[in-house]
Amino acid sequence: MLPAEGFTCFPGKMWDKVLSKVKKAVVFMDDKCAESLHWSGGANIVFEAGARNLKQFSSFEAGGENEPKAVFVVSTLLKGRTADIMKDIIGLSHFQYCVVFTTVAHSIHLIANNVTAELEGNPVFEKFEEKLCEWMGDMNYTAEVMHAPVVFTRVSQQLLLVPTFAHLFPLLPQDLDTINIKRPEKKRFGSLTDVDMPSLTPELQIEIKSLASAVNSMFEFTSTREESFAVGPMSRLIAGELANHPQAKNRRKTSTNKASIVFIDRTLDLTGAAGHHGDSLVEKILTVLRRLPGHTADVQVDMLELTNLQRTPDCQPTLAPGCLAQTQSPTARLLWETMLVSKQKEAVMEVRRQLVEAASKENLPIKMSLGRVTAEQLSSYVQLFRSNWEALERHCEVLQLALATAQTLRHPTLPRWDTCLALERLLLQALGDSDFAGVLRQLLPLMKPAAAPADQKPVSGSSLGSRSGEDECGPDELLVLLVYLYSLAAEAQPADDEDEEEVEKVERELIGALTLVITREAELSPLLQKLTGSFPWLVSVLTEEETSSTTKSCVG
Incomplete structure (x- = not known):
């Protein structure tokens, strides 16, 4: 162990x-x-x-x-x-x-x-x-x-992340074509499982070797010999590199501890990663709050509620954001662990309990309340500490976690979480009842630009409805739904040549519709800014004919 x-x-x-x-x-x-x-x-x-x-x-x-x-x-x-x-x-x-x-x-x-x-x-x-x-x-x-x-x-006692390799992604079928182009016809790989390390680009080889080296360093530090398991082509390469690491042989001979390590290609669970099935408070915090610049695992927590500064249209006070990384206070560490592993209801109640306890220690005039915990209630407790600098310093880590919770609970995009969950269930059901083109077509009514007139009606016959109100799906959610759907595409009923042509036709409509949705956004999210920087076609201006046909099919 x-x-x-x-x-x-x-x-x-x-x-x-x-x-x-x-x-x-x-x-x-x-x-x-x-x-x-x-x-x-x-x-x-x-x-x-x-x-x-x-x-x-x-x-x-x-x-x-x-x-x-x-x-x-x-x-x-x-x-x-x-x-x-x-x-x-x-x-x-x-x-x-x-x-x-x-x-x-x-x-x-x-x-x-x-x-x-x-x-x-x-x-x-x-x-x-x-x-x-x-x-x-x-x-x-x-x-x-x-x-x-x-x-x-170290995010928690049981969880280590490796943000340095966050960009490392498994091989895809398109990568196989790229690899085979440079190889003689008789030596081309038949599938991704046949790909070996020397056939990869030098940059990718360095990334894989660096990851294996980092894992080996951890096992050396803990005097551990590992038993490796791999699921997926990229995982097999990483596990093989760890097994062949120059220092691994001697380490395994002298190690006193044992451990099993499982490498899994992320592409094998894109459905789970894109789904909204979780009931974790931390998952929702990481989803709705903006990331800290340069970070992959932490977010910005607005700290203005702890000051007397006022945010107005003409005045935007500059204040360093809070975060989730609480490492000094034992109380904050325990609260963070609870937020990570407990269900949302239990985690939110623990946040309230810790706030009440902190306020009581500081003799602040807190009013106890029972029942459902709300964002407004948490904010009112946090504001008791406002401008009390000594109390703020003693409890700043708990206050940051409480503010992250309150800001998530009242975030305008949070209602979309339940909407996406409902849509995912409908899509999963539709995949078993119809062909892929039919399921794709049901997404078209959701691709309604936010600027479209409110009185326009969605396409009739859709079981998914359309975008309307604060729980409507924005561009980010639409992209996630597409990832979710294509990850399950193999579950759809088999298609013949005619159906494949229909799929391509619907896909062209979806591309046009999604482009129209994005170009109508007043401000692009960080995700969209990243994607549109990599794929300029996402923000290309539609021709008059494309715009007309897309608008007719998508927004009535």
Whole structure:
């Protein structure tokens, strides 16, 4: 069995290695490492360790005249753009001592630099140390380069995330075509399960090897030998890479603990990921509140309710957002665990209980109430702490979680959650009763632009209805419904050639309708901004004929 205390303290121990070098230093850190630090104590632990400043890893940052020491913490290879940024920062500063931590192991740097022979020491790191001295302007200055796998984020006692690899996605059928184009016809792969590591792009190979290396580091720290299981082509490659890791063989011989690790391709459960079946408060918080910039697992909590500042159309006070990462207070940690694992009703009641208890400790005039917990009730309890700075400081972590709960419960998009759940159930039922084209056509009435006249009627005969009121599906929800539906497409009744043509016809209508919905939005959500940046056709201007036909079929 894997010891729980070793598993949960691993991220913090890796950060201890970094913190041991930050005394009297300016620390430069990229976003991925910053997110890991965020859940391991945040900037406070860096300053408590003696750092003078903490800055973004950017060519536009630099150290001051009286700051001779720098520490860089990056999640990438020490080459290319990373090396260029480091050179820019050093060139604008007056450093005499530079320490670089990278989450990418030296063995992977060897592969990235096409060094196949086994060499003594860490030649790539040593060569980079020479470059650092050269950039500082004196080869007698001091430079150190080390590996620190600060890639894990401890969200709770039982949950570790790896935000550094959030973008790593399983192979798709289209990827097989791309891989086979570069191979001789006789050596082309018949399916994704046949794909091997050498056939992947160098960048993807580095990502997989880096992930396997990070997992191996965790097992080394906990003295664990693993038994790996893989479900899906990409998972098989990662599990194989972990099994063949250079240090894994010796680790397994000497390890005293055992653990099973299961790798699962995310594409195998897109239906579950896109569904609204959960009853978790944290899931809803992460869905409706905006993400913290540069983060994948935390959100912005509006803290204005804790001040006397007023938000008006002419005045938008600037206030740093709160977040969910509560690591200092035992009370807040327990509350966060409850919010993670309990059902929404139980979690919300626990939030109220903790607020009442905190207010009682501070002798605040709280009015007890029983029954259903509302967003207004939670906000009224939170506002008792307003401008009471000592009380705010003592209970700020619980207050942030309470505000996140209240803001989620009253968020205007939350009613769409139940609407999406109902639509998903109807779609699932429809897939068993009709062909795929028929199910797709039932989505068309939902693709009604928000700016369309309210008196227009939806297409008759649809079991899904149309967009109307605060619980209507916005563009984000429509995209999620499409992901949900296509993930279940194999469950639809078999289609012949005629049906496939009909599917293509309906898909063209859906693309036009969805484009019209998006172009009518006053402000695009972060998701849509990301998608439209990658796929310009989503915001292309429809021709007059397309607009006319789409409008007729979608909005009456």
